[in-house]
Amino acid sequence: MPHDIRNYIAGQFLTSESRFDDINPVDGSLVGTVHEADEAMVDRAVAAARDALHGEWGSLTAAERSAVLNRVADGIDARFDDLVTAEIADTGKPLVQARALDIPRGAANFRFFANLVGSAGSECFEMGTADGHGALNYSVRKPLGVVGVISPWNLPFLLLTWKLAPALAAGNTVVAKPSEETPGSAAVLAEIMHDADVPPGVFNLLHGFGPDSAGEFLASHAGVDAITFTGESGTGSAIMRSAADNVKSLSFELGGKNAAIVFEDADLEQAIDGTVRSVFSNCGQVCLCSERVYVHESIFDEFLTGLQTRAADLRMGYPEDEQTEIGPLVSEGHREKVLSYYELAREEGADVVTGGGIPQFGDERDNGAWVEPTILTGLPESARCVREEIFGPVCHVAPFATEAQAVAMANDSDYGLAAAVWTTNLSRAHRVARQIEAGIVWVNTWYLRDLRTPFGGVKLSGIGREGGIHSLNFYSEPTNICIKL
Ligand code: NAD
Ligand code: 6OD
Numbered sequence: 486m487p488h489d490i491r492n493y494i495a496g497q498f499l500t501s502e503s504r505f506d507d508i509n510p511v512d513g514s515l516v517g518t519v520h521e522a523d524e525a526m527v528d529r530a531v532a533a534a535r536d537a538l539h540g541e542w543g544s545l546t547a548a549e550r551s552a553v554l555n556r557v558a559d560g561i562d563a564r565f566d567d568l569v570t571a572e573i574a575d576t577g578k579p580l581v582q583a584r585a586l587d588i589p590r591g592a593a594n595f596r597f598f599a600n601l602v603g604s605a606g607s608e609c610f611e612m613g614t615a616d617g618h619g620a621l622n623y624s625v626r627k628p629l630g631v632v633g634v635i636s637p638w639n640l641p642f643l644l645l646t647w648k649l650a651p652a653l654a655a656g657n658t659v660v661a662k663p664s665e666e667t668p669g670s671a672a673v674l675a676e677i678m679h680d681a682d683v684p685p686g687v688f689n690l691l692h693g694f695g696p697d698s699a700g701e702f703l704a705s706h707a708g709v710d711a712i713t714f715t716g717e718s719g720t721g722s723a724i725m726r727s728a729a730d731n732v733k734s735l736s737f738e739l740g741g742k743n744a745a746i747v748f749e750d751a752d753l754e755q756a757i758d759g760t761v762r763s764v765f766s767n768c769g770q771v772c773l774c775s776e777r778v779y780v781h782e783s784i785f786d787e788f789l790t791g792l793q794t795r796a797a798d799l800r801m802g803y804p805e806d807e808q809t810e811i812g813p814l815v816s817e818g819h820r821e822k823v824l825s826y827y828e829l830a831r832e833e834g835a836d837v838v839t840g841g842g843i844p845q846f847g848d849e850r851d852n853g854a855w856v857e858p859t860i861l862t863g864l865p866e867s868a869r870c871v872r873e874e875i876f877g878p879v880c881h882v883a884p885f886a887t888e889a890q891a892v893a894m895a896n897d898s899d900y901g902l903a904a905a906v907w908t909t910n911l912s913r914a915h916r917v918a919r920q921i922e923a924g925i926v927w928v929n930t931w932y933l934r935d936l937r938t939p940f941g942g943v944k945l946s947g948i949g950r951e952g953g954i955h956s957l958n959f960y961s962e963p964t965n966i967c968i969k970l
Contacts, residue, residue: 490519490668492526492692493675495533496685501526505694507668510813511577511804513852519668522691527660527702530689534631534658535708537686542658547602553683554599554654560677561592571669572642573804577812577853578767580804591646591674597936598654598956605957618970626961628656629734630710633703635724636671637716638664638815639770639876645671648713648736651956653687660689660709662699664716666815668692695720707731713959714738715772717874718900718945736959737948738772738941740874741902744895745775745931746917748888748908749783755929756907757791760880763905763931764792765799765858768811769878770819772946773903773925773932776875779891782884789862789882793839796858801844813854814877820854823877827859830870835881836863866897874900888917896922901943905931924950 490507491498503521508514522530537543545553561568568588573580578587610622632652636645645663652659663671675690693699704712704727711734714724718739728735745763747756763775780788802809814820827841840859845851859879864871871881885891895904903925908914918926924942927933934940937953949959 488517490517490672490692492520492522492530493679493688493690494526494530495536495689496679498675499526505665507575508816509574509577510815510817510854512849513817514849516574516669519665519692521693522699524702527691527699527706528708530660530691531631531703531706531708533686534660534689537658537684538628538630540684540686542684542687543656545656547605547656550654550656551599551603553681554595554650556681557677557683558592558595558599560681561588561595561674564673564677567673568642568670571673572667575641575667575669576638576815577804579809579812581807581809582767583804587640587643588670590643593936594643594646594650598650601953601957602654605954607963614969620967620969622965622967624963624965626655626957626963629960629962630657631708632657632659632960633706633709633712634659634661635700635703635712635714635716636661636663638666639767639772641667642670642674644715645674647951648715649688651951652713652960655957655960657711657960658687658689660691660703662691662693662703665692665694696723700724701727704728705730709733711735711960713951721947734959735948736951738951739902739945739947740876740900741772741774741942741946742777742872742874742898742900743773743775743903743905743923744777744779744898744921745905746885746891746895746907747778747780747784747788748891748906748910748913749781750910750913751784751907752909752929753784753788753791757788757795759905759907759929759931760792761795761799764880765796765811765878766932768814769858770815770876771932774876775905775931776880777871777895777898778880778882779885779894780882781891782886785882785884789838789860792882793860796860797839799858801855803850811858811878813850814856815854817854819876820856823856823875823879826870826873826875826877826879827856830861830864830868830881833864833868833870835861835868835870838862838882840879866894872898888913892917892920896920899944900946902946903927903942
């Protein structure tokens with residue numbers, strides 16, 4: 486049933502005059518009506534967040550904030566099915582994925598940062614002084630203040646909570662703006678926050694678009710101290726411009742055009758399985774997905790045949806069907822973008838090994854945002870399809886002759902988020918991984934996450950690192966206190 490998706494400001498659920506439709510990409514049906522926050526609502530949310538910093542929340546100890554975060558995690562567990570339903574309705578992603586990854590990671594994000602903030606220490610340096618008495622320096626962490634969280638549609642709940650949990654753990658208050666494509670799970674989270682007695686104003690939720698809407702109003706707001714953003718690199722530039730006037734702190738997790746390198750000594754079956762996952766997971770809509778696959782020339786044909794067979798066999802279906810492996814893209818608009826790259830690939834001279842079109846179902850899914858999983862070969866490295874992020878279930882596979890050539894091809898990109906290296910040679914694994922220009926390199930695996938590790942990208946893929954102590958470092962400001970003894 487379509488439902489109303491409202492804003493949440495200062496502990497109240499608020500409607501607005503301007504509304505937009507939330508569409509299910511499986512069949513184009515209406516999921517709900519979203520109340521778009523106008524500029525006055527953004528002002529109210531930022532003011533509520535500022536007030537909350539000076540209220541009860543601002544005087545809580547780290548252990549007390551940690552308890553609040555754990556209550557939110559418990560609330561996520563309690564509303565697990567509602568969150569799964571909301572996430573699937575907005576994205577069309579397979580139920581098994583939402584159950585295994587998206588929603589459990591939301592709870593894990595809150596529990597992880599609740600634990601971390603409860604146990605994080607601070608620096609202390611003793612120093613000598615001319616009078617021989619010395620001095621003691623120690624630092625205390627203070628929150629940044631009001632943090633704006635702007636999140637994308639591909640892993641909506643996972644990525645919103647990945648930013649929100651450490652921001653709250655560090656004692657900030659938050660105004661969050663999820664993607665206009667996927668407001669549902671964030672709306673359930675607002676109810677969870679409310680029921681967990683998170684003090685009013687500590688978490689505020691605004692719905693809307695980017696330019697000339699809630700996203701831009703938030704990014705340019707003088708009352709916001711920091712913006713943490715996940716999304717396209719071009720949007721990152723626009724947010725940077727909006728945030729420049731009052732010099733906000735920025736943490737950016739942006740786009741990728743990630744390479745996978747398959748060496749001749751790889752376990753071929755493992756490399757094919759892993760590459761199927763790294764190219765087609767979430768219908769290719771993970772910033773970490775491999776879109777450029779480089780394969781040693783001696784195993785190129787065998788690898789390509791294996792990848793083609795597996796890609797052609799991927800089960801497309803309704804999200805609720807537990808056999809489904811791949812769903813639709815997030816929206817008709819995004820499908821147009823991906824299809825334009827399928828077309829461009831042909832114009833650029835690609836061989837389309839499999840896919841390249843729209844599947845026909847003969848039912849209501851023909852009104853949805855489906856595309857075929859697609860494998861391309863034969864393009865030069867200068868082709869736009871090899872250089873630009875497509876963000877769909879598609880990769881280009883190219884041969885290489887030497888290790889040095891593979892590294893050079895992988896690094897020949899404006900992006901630098903993640904890479905996957907497939908080899909059974911331990912020395913090569915270490916050697917190659919260190920040479921890759923990316924924030925994350927996986928060897929013989931892909932998207933295996935330890936939340937303590939630094940996460941982020943180089944070049945157009947981002948600014949800064951989050952994860953573990955890196956998150957606390959971004960979301961707090963140290964003050965050094967120097968005491969003369
Ligand atoms: P997007 O950049 O279009 O939108 C992300 C968010 O920014 C949305 O909430 C949107 O409303 C908002 N926004 C858009 N324009 C804005 C503006 N001018 N000012 C303020 N806010 C604005 O990204 P998307 O299409 O939702 O997500 C897909 C992109 O995100 C891909 O490029 C993908 O690689 C990237 N991504 C990166 C990571 C990472 O960790 N590096 C993770 C997930 C997604
Ligand atoms: O797993 C994470 O913490 C994370 N930030 C994943 C990003 C995925 C991009 O689509």
